[in-house]
Amino acid sequence: MTTEGSEDGPAGPLREALTVCAAAGMSGTLRVTGHPGGAIHLVDGRVVAIETPGAPSPEVLLLRSHRITESDWDTAFAAAAVAGGRMSAELIAREMVGSGELEGVLRTALADAMFVLASGTVEEYRSEPGPVDFVLPVEPGAETEWLLAETSRRIRVLASLPDRYDLNRVMAAPGAAARPGARLVESQDEILALADGRRTPRDIAFALGQGVFATILQLARLREADLLVTASRRMTERDRREPGHQAPGDEPGSPSKLPRRQRDRSALLRNPKTAELRAPLRLLQPRFGRSPGSGETP
Amino acid sequence: MLSSLTEALRQVMAFDGVRAAALIDIATGMVVGSVGEQGTDFPAAAASMADEVRTARGVAGFGRLGGDLDEISLVTKGRLHISKVLGSRPGEGMLLYVDLDRARVNLGLASLQIGRLAPAVLA
Numbered sequence: 555m556t557t558e559g560s561e562d563g564p565a566g567p568l569r570e571a572l573t574v575c576a577a578a579g580m581s582g583t584l585r586v587t588g589h590p591g592g593a594i595h596l597v598d599g600r601v602v603a604i605e606t607p608g609a610p611s612p613e614v615l616l617l618r619s620h621r622i623t624e625s626d627w628d629t630a631f632a633a634a635a636v637a638g639g640r641m642s643a644e645l646i647a648r649e650m651v652g653s654g655e656l657e658g659v660l661r662t663a664l665a666d667a668m669f670v671l672a673s674g675t676v677e678e679y680r681s682e683p684g685p686v687d688f689v690l691p692v693e694p695g696a697e698t699e700w701l702l703a704e705t706s707r708r709i710r711v712l713a714s715l716p717d718r719y720d721l722n723r724v725m726a727a728p729g730a731a732a733r734p735g736a737r738l739v740e741s742q743d744e745i746l747a748l749a750d751g752r753r754t755p756r757d758i759a760f761a762l763g764q765g766v767f768a769t770i771l772q773l774a775r776l777r778e779a780d781l782l783v784t785a786s787r788r789m790t791e792r793d794r795r796e797p798g799h800q801a802p803g804d805e806p807g808s809p810s811k812l813p814r815r816q817r818d819r820s821a822l823l824r825n826p827k828t829a830e831l832r833a834p835l836r837l838l839q840p841r842f843g844r845s846p847g848s849g850e851t852p
Numbered sequence: 853m854l855s856s857l858t859e860a861l862r863q864v865m866a867f868d869g870v871r872a873a874a875l876i877d878i879a880t881g882m883v884v885g886s887v888g889e890q891g892t893d894f895p896a897a898a899a900s901m902a903d904e905v906r907t908a909r910g911v912a913g914f915g916r917l918g919g920d921l922d923e924i925s926l927v928t929k930g931r932l933h934i935s936k937v938l939g940s941r942p943g944e945g946m947l948l949y950v951d952l953d954r955a956r957v958n959l960g961l962a963s964l965q966i967g968r969l970a971p972a973v974l975a
Contacts (some may be wrong), residue, residue, distance in 0.1 A: 608919055653856040654857045654875070654973050654975060655975075657856060658946055658974065661884050665880070665882055694855055701894070704895070707896075711899075734905075764943055765880060767880050840925075
């Protein structure tokens with residue numbers, strides 16, 4: 555049976571399954587099938603990591619936000635692999651990130667991934683006790699009560715927004731051109747440049763290296779300021795499978811249903827951070843020695 | 853095993869008059885970690901603090917207030933709420949939020965002490 559995320563919080567069976575695993579002090583993985591689906595890793599009944607293609611992994615958050623450079627990451631990753639040590643210890647020892655800050659990033663990523671899982675659909679789930687192998691686990695793991703309460707809070711916040719925001723709904727930014735005098739902070743400008751009528755909140759979150767929930771809140775504020783519209787179509791599975799596929803109204807020469815902001819192109823070129831996005835992302839390619847499906851964009 | 857974040861927040865609790873201390877993610881309003889006395893409305897209060905930072909930044913962001921936002925102090929009849937902005941990527945940064953008993957502390961001194969200890973929370 556497929557269950558939709560509701561205002562009550564994570565889809566009921568998912569909440570129940572996680573609570574049971576926690577109460578039993580399980581170490582292993584709760585595998586969730588659905589859209590986007592994912593894997594919740596537990597150690598002694600506490601959640602140490604969640605992998606889902608729907609939310610950026612800690613690695614994506616740290617690298618795409620330029621908190622840690624790719625070369626520093628690779629160096630630390632190789633050193634940890636050679637020494638058989640933990641990646642988190644390596645990053646902290648090399649002073650690439652503080653231990654409190656890293657814990658903050660990991661817990662934020664955990665809550666975001668859980669929010670995305672709970673906002674999607676759950677077809678089935680199964681628990682697989684066993685050792686957990688994840689590059690950057692939260693240590694000690696997060697209590698399930700905290701995680702579920704935060705997920706419920708996020709879903710309530712989302713429901714309270716004036717418009718309906720959907721993880722797969724395409725965002726466009728035609729309003730900015732109409733209001734050239736609008737005052738924007740730096741991050742808003744980046745989001746407007748990315749909200750080109752083809753990207754979903756999830757896509758924008760991955761591109762900027764920030765959480766999906768945080769991105770939706772920023773999009774909502776821009777929407778409130780009339781700088782953004784929620785497009786009339788959703789990104790479908792077919793769109794994702796066929797990169798060349800164009801939605802109705804998007805054919806060249808036909809009047810588009812989505813007004814496009816003309817300055818998108820120049821904004822992308824002007825902004826050094828978003829300009830990088832035109833190039834294929836190394837980050838999104840599979841790396842040697844990393845577990846598959848680590849929450850990176852397909 | 854105690855998390856390094858919890859240990860750092862416990863250091864803040866060592867100050868006289870501190871009732872609770874928390875690290876809040878500004879972008880989402882989420883309580884990342886917390887120690888001390890917290891009512892059931894603590895998560896909602898934390899989210900409001902994050903909103904306040906955003907509002908204040910909206911004013912301070914255009915050079916009117918002499919620099920980036922550093923701290924917000926909220927004073928009620930019985931309590932002091934000091935929110936210290938900590939720079940952190942990814943996101944909009946973190947907030948060290950401290951709830952103090954007004955009868956037992958001096959605002960200036962508490963602000964100074966919390967400001968000195970704040971960087972250690974993320975270290």
